[in-house]
Amino acid sequence: MVAVNPALGRAPRRRSPGRRKLTWTAWGFATPFLILFLVFMAGPIVASLLMSFTDLTTRDLRTPFNVNLVGFENYVHLFEDPRFLRSMLNTGIFVVVGVPLTIVVALLVALALNTGITKFRTVFRVGYYAPVVTSIVAIAIVWRFILQPDGLLNGFLSWFGITGPNWLEDTTWALPSLILMAVWRNIGTLMVIFLAGLQGVPQEQHEAAMMDGAGAVKRFANVTIPALRPALLFAAVITGIGFLQFFEEPFVMTRGGPLDSTLSGAMYTFNQFGFGNYSFASAASYVLFLAIVVLSLVQFRLLREKP
Amino acid sequence: MTSQVTDARKPTDVGRPTDGHRTRRRSNTTRKTVLYVVLTLGVVAMVFPFIWMVLGSFKTNAEIRRSPLGFLPENPTLDNYAQLFGRLDFTTFFTNSVIVAVFVTLGNIVFSSMVGYALAKLEFAGKRLLFGMVLGTLMVPGVVTFVPLFVLTSNLGLVNSYPGLILPFLITPLGVFLMRQFIGSLPDDIIEAARIDGASEWRIFLRVIMPLCGPAVAVLTILTFLGSWNNFLWPLVVATSEEKYTLPVALALYSVGQNAAQYGLMMAGAVVVVIPVLLVFVVLQRYFVQGIALTGIK
Numbered sequence: 001m002v003a004v005n006p007a008l009g010r011a012p013r014r015r016s017p018g019r020r021k022l023t024w025t026a027w028g029f030a031t032p033f034l035i036l037f038l039v040f041m042a043g044p045i046v047a048s049l050l051m052s053f054t055d056l057t058t059r060d061l062r063t064p065f066n067v068n069l070v071g072f073e074n075y076v077h078l079f080e081d082p083r084f085l086r087s088m089l090n091t092g093i094f095v096v097v098g099v100p101l102t103i104v105v106a107l108l109v110a111l112a113l114n115t116g117i118t119k120f121r122t123v124f125r126v127g128y129y130a131p132v133v134t135s136i137v138a139i140a141i142v143w144r145f146i147l148q149p150d151g152l153l154n155g156f157l158s159w160f161g162i163t164g165p166n167w168l169e170d171t172t173w174a175l176p177s178l179i180l181m182a183v184w185r186n187i188g189t190l191m192v193i194f195l196a197g198l199q200g201v202p203q204e205q206h207e208a209a210m211m212d213g214a215g216a217v218k219r220f221a222n223v224t225i226p227a228l229r230p231a232l233l234f235a236a237v238i239t240g241i242g243f244l245q246f247f248e249e250p251f252v253m254t255r256g257g258p259l260d261s262t263l264s265g266a267m268y269t270f271n272q273f274g275f276g277n278y279s280f281a282s283a284a285s286y287v288l289f290l291a292i293v294v295l296s297l298v299q300f301r302l303l304r305e306k307p
Numbered sequence: 308m309t310s311q312v313t314d315a316r317k318p319t320d321v322g323r324p325t326d327g328h329r330t331r332r333r334s335n336t337t338r339k340t341v342l343y344v345v346l347t348l349g350v351v352a353m354v355f356p357f358i359w360m361v362l363g364s365f366k367t368n369a370e371i372r373r374s375p376l377g378f379l380p381e382n383p384t385l386d387n388y389a390q391l392f393g394r395l396d397f398t399t400f401f402t403n404s405v406i407v408a409v410f411v412t413l414g415n416i417v418f419s420s421m422v423g424y425a426l427a428k429l430e431f432a433g434k435r436l437l438f439g440m441v442l443g444t445l446m447v448p449g450v451v452t453f454v455p456l457f458v459l460t461s462n463l464g465l466v467n468s469y470p471g472l473i474l475p476f477l478i479t480p481l482g483v484f485l486m487r488q489f490i491g492s493l494p495d496d497i498i499e500a501a502r503i504d505g506a507s508e509w510r511i512f513l514r515v516i517m518p519l520c521g522p523a524v525a526v527l528t529i530l531t532f533l534g535s536w537n538n539f540l541w542p543l544v545v546a547t548s549e550e551k552y553t554l555p556v557a558l559a560l561y562s563v564g565q566n567a568a569q570y571g572l573m574m575a576g577a578v579v580v581v582i583p584v585l586l587v588f589v590v591l592q593r594y595f596v597q598g599i600a601l602t603g604i605k
Contacts, residue, residue, distance in 0.1 A: 025508045026431035033422035033478055034437070036414075040475045041444055044455035051455065064458050109349060112342050116335075119343075126592050127350035130357065133588045135537040137555040138577035141562055142356045145363070145570060150372070152359065184353065245448045247540070252559065269450045270540075278454050285450040292446055 052283035058276030067279075074283035084284065086260050087268035088291075094179060094264065095243045095295070102183045102239055103232070106190030111224075113191075114198045125195075129188035139185065140252035144168070147177055147253075168254055171261040178249045178262055185249075186242065190235045197231025198224075233303040240295045244288065265291070357581070363574035364388070371570040387575035395557065396549065397579065404553040407472045407542075408535040414477030415531045416524055423486025424512050428498060438487070441480045449540075460545060467547040476535060482527055489523035490516060525594050529587075536584060554580050 052074055054067040078084050109128055113121065131139065146152040147167040154164035167177040201224055209219045225232075247266035250256050256263035256271070265288045272281035363371055365383040391397060425431065426438050456475055465471030493516065501511045517524075539555035546552050552560070558576050 022429060022508070023431040026425045026429040026434070029421040029425035029429070029508075029512070030431075030437060033418040033483065036418065036474075036478045037441070037444075039459075040456065041452065041478070041480075042440060044452035044459065045444065045447055047455035047458075048451050061458060061461055064462070109346070112346050115342060116339065117342060117346070122592070124346050124350050126589055127354050129592070130354055130585060130588070133533055133537075133584055134357075135539070135555050135558075135577075135580050135584070137539055137559045137562070138360070138581045139356070141558070141573045141577045142360045142363075145371075145574075146356060146359070187353070241446060241448070245450065247450070251540075266448065266450045270453070273454055273457070278458070281454050282451075285448065285453070288448055289446075289451050292448060296446060 048282045049286060051279050052286050054279050056279040056282075058278065060278075070279075074280050075287070077280070078283055078287065083260060083263065084265075084268055087256075087263045087265050088287075090175060090261070090263055091244060091246055091265040091288075091291075093175065094182070094246050095240060097176075098179045098182055098243045098246075099236065099239045101179070102186045102190055103235055105183065106187045106235070107194050107228075109187065109191050110194035110198060111220075113195060125191075128191050131185045132188035134185075136185075136248040136252055139181075140249075143181055144253065169258055171258050174254055174258060174262045178246075178253060181253070182243065182246065182249050186239060190239065193231055193235050194228065197228045200231075201227040229303065233299065236299045236303060237296050240299060241292050244292050244295060357585070360574050360577050360581070363571060364578045366571055366574075368569060368571045371574075387571040390572055391575045391579065395561065397554075397557070399550060400552050400554045400557040401579075403472075403546075403551060404536055404555075406469060407553060408532050410469075410473045411476045411535040412528055412531045414473070415479060415482045416527055418478050419482035419486040419527060420490075420517065420520060420524070421512070422483055423490050424516055426483070426487045427491035428493075428495070428516075429508070441483050444480045445484070453540075456541075457544060466545055467551050469551070471545045472542055472551070472553070475541065476538070479531065479534075482531065485527055486520070486523055489520060493519055522594075525591075529591055529594050533584065533588075 053069055053071060055070050055073075056064060056067045060067050109124075113124055117124070144151075149164075149166040149169075153167065157164045165173050167173045205223045205227075206219060209223055214222070245266050246264040247270065250262040250264055250267050251270070254262045256267050265284065269281050269284040269288065272284060362378065362380055364387050365380040365385070367382070367384060367386070370377065370381060422437075426434060452475075460466055460471050460475070463471075465474070497515055498511055501515050506514070537555060539553075539559060542553045542556045543559060546556055549557075558580055561576065562573050
């Protein structure tokens with residue numbers, strides 16, 4: 001960890017003779033990937049944008065080029081649709097509540113694991129990470145049971161004399177329930193990122209601050225947080241991107257209900273695809289894409305290292 | 308490292324009263340106990356759904372639904388599993404999941420390593436553009452490509468086929484990124500030495516680079532296999548008949564409607580999907596940690 005990075009002293013790469021031949025060889029390595037990339041990733045990304053300006057529906061499935069251009073009509077309709085607006089609002093709530101909550105909980109767990117915990121470290125790590133590797137379909141089965149009216153959560157609450165609601169059928173509680181589920185599912189990833197980031201916190205600075213009589217809170221704010229900044233930025237960006245695409249939880253738990261209270265942007269898009277409104281679904285997916293780009297840029301602005 | 312730090316501090320500590328030492332140690336012990344208690348409570352909350360799932364799969368439906376809820380199964384039964392395997396063709400679903408995951412993983416290893424080597428160690432026209440495109444797609448949400456991919460798959464006649472389930476996932480930008488980062492960290496000298504010996508680039512790639520890529524390939528294997536195993540939206544749309552269902556698709560379709568009330572049965576299904584993955588994860592957990600460190604920040 002303290003050792004000097006041998007890569008730092010590396011000499012600049014020499015230009016080999018026969019550079020043109022090397023370019024051909026290099027493209028030989030890259031071409032198989034490039035073909036798959038163009039056909040199954042870059043192509044569809046562009047196609048989706050183009051589709052969003054047409055009237056493509058399920059009837060045109062076999063003749064996807066035989067469609068009419070409609071300009072921004074799909075986008076206009078989208079923003080006139082109260083269900084779409086509702087889905088964007090839900091997604092917004094989900095991001096604004098879910099992302100900070102996941103980051104804070106994961107950071108607390110990572111900090112706790114990093115403070116001289118030697119026994120059962122692996123057990124803790126495995127336990128907190130287990131939900132990440134688990135199939136959402138299986139998770140849904142268990143969580144539906146936890147959240148149903150006579151389920152586990154209400155059974156637990158009844159010990160304290162609280163009568164819990166029907167979590168998934170209640171328009172007030174359905175979204176918070178899904179947020180809780182998503183936080184539970186994402187803590188592990190961020191915990192690992194923060195644990196890796198905490199390795200980079202300079203121990204000497206911590207000790208120096210301690211000598212100067214700085215308390216734990218002050219040391220956390222002045223030493224730990226600045227050193228964790230890259231990890232925090234990374235965590236915020238990937239969680240933001242993930243939560244903006246909030247789909248699996250409502251899809252398997254509520255199908256967007258009750259009364260659209262858990263309908264997310266991605267869920268709305270998928271529903272439109274299901275109705276056969278392909279061009280409309282593409283337009284909705286691009287609005288979501290744009291939201292992701294904007295959020296990521298904002299996070300980079302806010303969290304990047306101060307010069 | 309820790310012992311060194313303590314040793315280095317000792318001389319300055321000599322003059323201090325031992326009292327201070329003792330209070331500090333005592334408060335340290337208290338602090339540690341509190342930490343262990345909190346972490347344990349947290350971890351119990353995290354894994355409780357899994358424990359509940361496993362226990363529930365051995366209970367009768369009546370027992371699961373009874374109020375107040377019991378924890379351990381009173382009369383453990385294998386009925387749920389017998390019904391699960393009797394009623395549904397779980398062997399087929401399991402095989403399909405394995406076939407898809409194996410091909411997707413192999414594809415990712417082969418294609419990501421090749422392009423990763425080119426991006427990390429070779430100079431060629433268009434390199435920056437290629438890498439830029441790969442990075443650019445990292446931010447694109449899955450729903451954006453969903454509709455065109457379906458139109459494409461449908462027109463290629465690949466709906467309800469293994470290629471339809473596999474082809475769109477043979478490459479991932481994240482895989483390329485991971486392999487490029489790892490190969491980039493290998494020293495140039497070994498490549499230069501092999502070049503001087505007259506080895507072709509392909510030979511260098513296969514004989515020099517790949518044998519050193521063990522850790523990165525391990526990480527890539529685990530992450531892709533797992534992603535494929537748990538993937539469910541695309542197979543749900545593309546696999547239209549039972550003989551092509553993967554495990555999550557079968558479970559998702561089976562756990563709605565009238566079956567939803569069959570809690571014991573559902574829990575058993577969930578166990579069959581989750582437990583193999585959890586076991587593999589427990590065995591290989593350090594690679595997961597490495598994987599995130601490799602793809603993320605260092």
